[in-house]
Amino acid sequence: MEFWKDPINTIFASLLKSFTSGGMSEVLATILIWLIGILLFVTFAMVLDIFLVWIERKVVARFQDRLGPNRIGPFGIFQPFADIVKLLIKEDITPVGADVILFNLAPIFSMMSVLLLWAIMPFAPLMVGVDLNVGMLYLVAAGSIGTLSVIMAGWASNNKYATMGAFRTVAQMISYEIPMVAAILVITVLAGSMGAVGIVEAQEIPFIFYAPLTFIIFLISAIAELGRSPFDLNEAESEIVAGFHTEYTGMKFGLFYAGELLHSFTFGGFIALLFFGGHRFFGLEELGPIVGALIFIGKALFFYWVIMWVKYTVPRIRIDHMLAFNWKFLTPLAFILLMVTALVGRLFLESNWLVPALFLSNILIAWLTVEYLKSHARKEREKEEALKPSAQMTQH
Amino acid sequence: MQNPWIYIGLFVLVGMFIPIAAIAIAAFLGPKKPNAIKQSTYECGIETVGDSWIQFKAQYYIFALVFLVFDVETVFLFPWAVALNKLPLFAVFEGIIFILILLAGLVYAWKKGMLEWA
Numbered sequence A: 001m002e003f004w005k006d007p008i009n010t011i012f013a014s015l016l017k018s019f020t021s022g023g024m025s026e027v028l029a030t031i032l033i034w035l036i037g038i039l040l041f042v043t044f045a046m047v048l049d050i051f052l053v054w055i056e057r058k059v060v061a062r063f064q065d066r067l068g069p070n071r072i073g074p075f076g077i078f079q080p081f082a083d084i085v086k087l088l089i090k091e092d093i094t095p096v097g098a099d100v101i102l103f104n105l106a107p108i109f110s111m112m113s114v115l116l117l118w119a120i121m122p123f124a125p126l127m128v129g130v131d132l133n134v135g136m137l138y139l140v141a142a143g144s145i146g147t148l149s150v151i152m153a154g155w156a157s158n159n160k161y162a163t164m165g166a167f168r169t170v171a172q173m174i175s176y177e178i179p180m181v182a183a184i185l186v187i188t189v190l191a192g193s194m195g196a197v198g199i200v201e202a203q204e205i206p207f208i209f210y211a212p213l214t215f216i217i218f219l220i221s222a223i224a225e226l227g228r229s230p231f232d233l234n235e236a237e238s239e240i241v242a243g244f245h246t247e248y249t250g251m252k253f254g255l256f257y258a259g260e261l262l263h264s265f266t267f268g269g270f271i272a273l274l275f276f277g278g279h280r281f282f283g284l285e286e287l288g289p290i291v292g293a294l295i296f297i298g299k300a301l302f303f304y305w306v307i308m309w310v311k312y313t314v315p316r317i318r319i320d321h322m323l324a325f326n327w328k329f330l331t332p333l334a335f336i337l338l339m340v341t342a343l344v345g346r347l348f349l350e351s352n353w354l355v356p357a358l359f360l361s362n363i364l365i366a367w368l369t370v371e372y373l374k375s376h377a378r379k380e381r382e383k384e385e386a387l388k389p390s391a392q393m394t395q396h
Numbered sequence B: 001m002q003n004p005w006i007y008i009g010l011f012v013l014v015g016m017f018i019p020i021a022a023i024a025i026a027a028f029l030g031p032k033k034p035n036a037i038k039q040s041t042y043e044c045g046i047e048t049v050g051d052s053w054i055q056f057k058a059q060y061y062i063f064a065l066v067f068l069v070f071d072v073e074t075v076f077l078f079p080w081a082v083a084l085n086k087l088p089l090f091a092v093f094e095g096i097i098f099i100l101i102l103l104a105g106l107v108y109a110w111k112k113g114m115l116e117w118a
Helices: A007-021 A026-063 A079-088 A100-120 A135-156 A160-191 A196-201 A212-226 A250-275 A289-311 A319-347 A354-387 A389-395 B004-029 B058-086 B089-111
Strands: A122-124
Touching (some): A007 A289, A026 A100, A026 A250, A079 A250, A100 B004, A122 A289, A135 A160, A135 A196, A160 A196, A160 A212, A160 A250, A160 A319, A196 A250, A212 A250, A212 A289, A212 A354, A250 A289, A250 B004, A319 B089, B058 B089
């Protein structure tokens, strides 16, 4: 019975006992067991990634009124394996004049930055790689390595399109990191903890009810961080071919692609963790950590689907609009929300009115924002109409 | 329990090993028949003119500067956010004043026209 309550630590303890009984020091044994555990964990992530490719292709096909892969295996489920074989036997081309070291390191860093995020993913109370007390800061820091890999890829390719894509990425990813960090700060204020497990434990009521607007800000900035449509300017195929990975072929391209999909799934998981109670689901998680982990993966898949839904519905926006939207709208709004949440949360601390007060303050801010945007848009429109009287003449 | 950062370090190693292994297998299995045209820089079939490592728009640099200010300041806000519920109400106002100064910086950059993509 002990195993079902806490599978990871039970296996860990029994392995540690058998390792140390052979005369191995405890530190070395721990590190060795950790290494085996991480290898299994990362392999699980990669296998999941293969199925994410299949899900992505199936879902995008449905969005575009197609069937998607349906030849290999039932519902085409073995299609991604065939893709992997194809990618493995492709010739690997390095363009002339490329910076070979950076060119090869970029896809590795891209994949690594995503896998690093998995170290703090709390699948269930006791099924978490490591519960860092600075978990959320780690999330932001490890995510930044992805930005670095894109710059490395773009710069090392010795290609003008790739360089342009990389520059755009710098502007986009670093800009949208600010509202994302502000949204995480709101959650930190509410949970009183930066650790992933602590945040899940604090959610007797999911944080979506405490901070609905923050959820929207986090979702938008997460999509921008991922570089998916409507923010896929770094690989806008109608403008700059494929952006930073124009020169990549075979498995190196595959790593970028797989890394992007795994990144969206990971962010789906973090949305579930920060706003929807992680593995909690109406007391169902009491059945055991494995059920909790399944609930968590289910929620993450749902938000993976939401990110896909946005991607295949919304067209790409222009770079000046994108940056203006971030700096002139999302960032001020996120910081105003942080101030209001801190104040209201502190005033109603330990009170039954905490959730209604925070929810209502969010609604109020949303309403004020919409009213302000309306009046601002009206002013802009009037200014424009005053500039071109001829257009008005033709209308009448 | 050992230091959790050892775990993170191991994760970095494994996280680098898996993609390196994938690339190594691909390099082993794939054909190797390089030629000059295949390896030339892709520019939609047109030969490249000049250097690819061009001067880039200074506007990117401005955005990076604004970002740097915000990123450093938010790191200071994290400890405040964690301890908020244990602090007196006065600390909340201190934090709010800190954020307001930060936003005043944003408004200054805005009015100076730093945020315009010219």
